[in-house]
Each structure stands twice: as C-alpha cells, then as structure tokens.
Amino acid sequence: MRHFLTLKDYTKEEILEIIKLAQNIKAETKRGEYVPYLEGQTLAMIFEKSSTRTRVSFEVGIYQLGGIGLFLSKNDIQLGRGEPMRDTARVISRMCDMVMIRTYAQSDLEEFAAYSKVPVINGLTDEYHPVQLMADYLTMVEYGKEKDPIVAYVGDGNNMAHSWLMLASKLGFELRVATPKGYEPKEEILEDAFEFAKQSGAKITLLNDPKEAVEDADVVTTDTWISMGQEDEKEKRVRDFKGFMVDNNLMSLAKDDALFLHCLPAYRGYEVSEEVFEAHEKEIFDEAENRLHAQKGVMVWLDKHRK
Incomplete structure (x- = not known):
C-alpha cells in the first residue's frame, strides 16, 4: 500500500x-x-x-x-x-x-x-x-512546457518552494528559487533535493535576486508571503519581501510565452501585481481546475x- x-x-x-x-x-x-x-x-x-x-x-x-x-x-x-x-x-x-x-x-x-x-x-x-504540484505540472504539460523547462519560483521558501524542489529534482528540470535572505527553504529539504538531482540531472539554483531567477524562464511561479498562521508577521514580511512582487517588469525578463502559475489565493499588490495576474488568468485558473x-x-x- x-x-x-x-x-x-x-x-x-x-x-x-x-x-x-x-x-x-x-x-x-x-x-x-x-x-x-x-x-x-x-x-x-x-x-x-x-x-x-x-x-x-x-x-x-x-x-x-x-x-x-x-x-x-x-x-x-x-x-x-x-x-x-x-x-x-x-x-x-x-x-x-x-x-x-x-x-x-x-x-x-x-x-x-x-x-x-x-x-x-x-x-x-x-x-x-504535493497535490498542488501535480496540478501545476499537469498544467505545464497541457501548455507544452514540460520539455526541459526553466522554472523560476519567486517568494517564500515555504511548502510550495519545498514541493517545487521535490518535483524538479525528481523529474530532472531546471529550478531557480529566489527568496529574500533568511527565507530560504529548509536545509534538510534542500539536501534531499540536491541528492535526487544527482540522479535526475536537475539543475537547482538558490538565489536572493528575483530578476536573476526569472531571466529567460519558461514558467514563473509564486505563492503568498503570509501563509495561514503567519498573520502576526505581516508587516515584517511585507518589508522583507520588497522587490519580490511578480509585476510586469519582472515578468518581462522571462520568455515571451512564459507561463505564470499561482496556487491561490492570490494577494494582488503583494506577491503578484493585478496586471500580471489578469494577463495570465487563463493558465492560473486552468491550474486551479487541474x-x-x-x-x-x-x-x-x-x-x-x-x-
């Protein structure tokens, strides 16, 4: 079983x-x-x-x-x-x-x-x-983004970042994780991901610059900066994540046909701008349905x- x-x-x-x-x-x-x-x-x-x-x-x-x-x-x-x-x-x-x-x-x-x-x-x-990542990858397949993609995750090194690390390291694609200093993924999860990457050929890069992560990416993804149970940290997190909102300027660094994915709920004006969200609403809600x-x-x- x-x-x-x-x-x-x-x-x-x-x-x-x-x-x-x-x-x-x-x-x-x-x-x-x-x-x-x-x-x-x-x-x-x-x-x-x-x-x-x-x-x-x-x-x-x-x-x-x-x-x-x-x-x-x-x-x-x-x-x-x-x-x-x-x-x-x-x-x-x-x-x-x-x-x-x-x-x-x-x-x-x-x-x-x-x-x-x-x-x-x-x-x-x-x-x-993990169930969210299965929906995300199904969406990537449907949009023809499964062949040697470059995925940029921008934001908090949370459960979504951890799950992207597992997916990339198992399937063997390139993943760039950009977080503010102090918000990196857990060390033991990174160790697992790097070990799996040795077998799959995945390329995993940890960054503190979202622009470097998004450059020429096929898929850009993010998540809320303030997860359930972190509400008392909101003001500090908003300060610490300054410059990490996926807006038109950041998204313009990715490939012209890049997907933008978000596991939802999305907080416009924080991790994603209203303009980017609405420009990519089709893939976001295909992702949600998936x-x-x-x-x-x-x-x-x-x-x-x-x-």
Whole structure:
C-alpha cells in the first residue's frame, strides 16, 4: 500500500504515470464520461486548515469517481478535543477507504499514515503541498512546457518552494528559487533535493535576486508571503519581501510565452501585481481546475497500488 505524503517518496516514472492517468481521466470527464473507478468508496477529508480548492476538488473528485467524501473539520471529530492522531487513524481507516488530511505539521500527517490501514493523501502541510504540484505540472504539460523547462519560483521558501524542489529534482528540470535572505527553504529539504538531482540531472539554483531567477524562464511561479498562521508577521514580511512582487517588469525578463502559475489565493499588490495576474488568468485558473483532475489521478493510482 502506498501513501501520497510528499513527492520525495515517488520516482520520476511514478509521478509521470499519475500525470498520464490524470490526463486520461480529465479527457473522459470533458467528454461527459464519469468512469466509476472508485465506485462505492469513501474518502475521509480531515481539515485542520480551511481551504477552497482542496475542499471542492477532493469532494467533487471522489463523487465523480463513484464514491463519497466526508468533510471532517477538527471540531467535527475528537482531534479537536485532543484525541491522538494515531487513534483517529486507527478508527477512520477501519471505516473509510482513503483519507485526505490538510494540517499543519508534516509529522502529524506521517503519524496518521503510520497507523492507517488505508492510503493517506497530503492535502497540505507546513512543509509540503504535493497535490498542488501535480496540478501545476499537469498544467505545464497541457501548455507544452514540460520539455526541459526553466522554472523560476519567486517568494517564500515555504511548502510550495519545498514541493517545487521535490518535483524538479525528481523529474530532472531546471529550478531557480529566489527568496529574500533568511527565507530560504529548509536545509534538510534542500539536501534531499540536491541528492535526487544527482540522479535526475536537475539543475537547482538558490538565489536572493528575483530578476536573476526569472531571466529567460519558461514558467514563473509564486505563492503568498503570509501563509495561514503567519498573520502576526505581516508587516515584517511585507518589508522583507520588497522587490519580490511578480509585476510586469519582472515578468518581462522571462520568455515571451512564459507561463505564470499561482496556487491561490492570490494577494494582488503583494506577491503578484493585478496586471500580471489578469494577463495570465487563463493558465492560473486552468491550474486551479487541474487540482480536481490531478487529485483524481492520485486517488485512482493509490487504489491500484493497495496490495
């Protein structure tokens, strides 16, 4: 049985296999064919962090695959009253066929998976957001940007930066990560990425200059500077990230046909300008829709690898 906790647990071939499966399921959906790959199955969706795209995409996704989703906020279950994660896992995994968790600590997710009898999917933690990266890469494929791309990530060295590091180092493309000093990705995650890059041929560069990162890039991506739980740091972060907003001047350094991706929600005037966001709204909202299709691919793949 496999879980989907971070892309570092997956080979290049497995990642591409899931992407291909997602493409096929998306094509079926667009033709109005809802194949019940997970007929009669139940997906438990545990939310310690709220979400728009994660909630809608997983609940709609399991429904379109022939199953049903159970929305469980921490206040709906005993986690909110202090029940250990391992005990919650032992109960829910006896009653449901698959579990998606959106939480804070990666260690909590991993503890749940260790005691679960069914596949567990990371809907987001403070360290990784792998389902978002599957949607991002599916979008790159659809726009013809998957062949030896240069990807520039501009912003905070957060869970999105960590997940881009895993994707690039596994698939073997060039990734430039530009953060302000003091906001670099975690050292242990960088070590993993550089180790994987030795095998895949990926080129990973860490920078503090967003202009250097974006120069001739095929894909430019960013994320909010103030993630959930960091609201009290807003004023400091806005000061520290001065010059890191993806605006027309910065975007003009990328290739003329470069994609701009954002995992959303986007805060115009902070990490991205209104002009850049609206100029690239098509790929951004294709990317958002692809959360649905990529996650269906993940769920079906995990179901196939239960034994």
